[in-house]
Amino acid sequence: MFFHHVSIIDEETFDLIKSGIKQLKFYLNDMKRSGLKVGDFICYINPTTREEIIVSVKNIVFAKDSESLCNQLRLNPEMVGYIDKWFNKKQQKAYGLLAVGIKREK
Numbered sequence: 459m460f461f462h463h464v465s466i467i468d469e470e471t472f473d474l475i476k477s478g479i480k481q482l483k484f485y486l487n488d489m490k491r492s493g494l495k496v497g498d499f500i501c502y503i504n505p506t507t508r509e510e511i512i513v514s515v516k517n518i519v520f521a522k523d524s525e526s527l528c529n530q531l532r533l534n535p536e537m538v539g540y541i542d543k544w545f546n547k548k549q550q551k552a553y554g555l556l557a558v559g560i561k562r563e564k
Contacts, residue, residue, distance in 0.1 A: 462498035462515075463491065472504040476511050478562055484527075486545055487520060487554040494518060494558065513560040523550045527557055 467475075474480035485491045498515045521527035524541040528534075545555065 462494055462500060464501045464503065466503045466505050469504055469506050472502055472509075472511070475502060475513065475560065475562060481560055482531075483558045483560055484541055484544060485556045485558060486549055487556050491556060494556065499563065500560065512563045514563050515558055516561050517559040519557040519559075521555050521557070523547070524555065527555050531557055 471480065475483075485494075494515060496515050496517060500513050500515065502511050502513065503509070519527065519530055521530055524538045524545070527541065528537050541555070542550075
């Protein structure tokens with residue numbers, strides 16, 4: 459299985475993905491993730507236990523900033539603040555954002 463991306467993520471996010479609750483992951487559309495495609499696999503690693511989970515990319519939404527992304531996905535407006543905590547406005551302006559729909563595979 460080819461992993462387009464391997465990432466160590468925080469334990470809380472790892473557990474949400476593992477349980478299937480979290481099915482959408484936000485990223486900057488930077489060089490590291492610009493090649494991400496539907497059908498790719500991502501391996502997430504729990505930093506504490508080193509446990510791995512594999513997800514497949516089901517869909518990708520591109521946007522210039524958090525407001526546009528939330529509007530496109532019809533997310534609660536409070537999500538703008540959540541996204542802005544991870545990616546500041548300068549980063550968003552430089553790269554844009556991705557909302558990646560994921561499904562746990564393993």
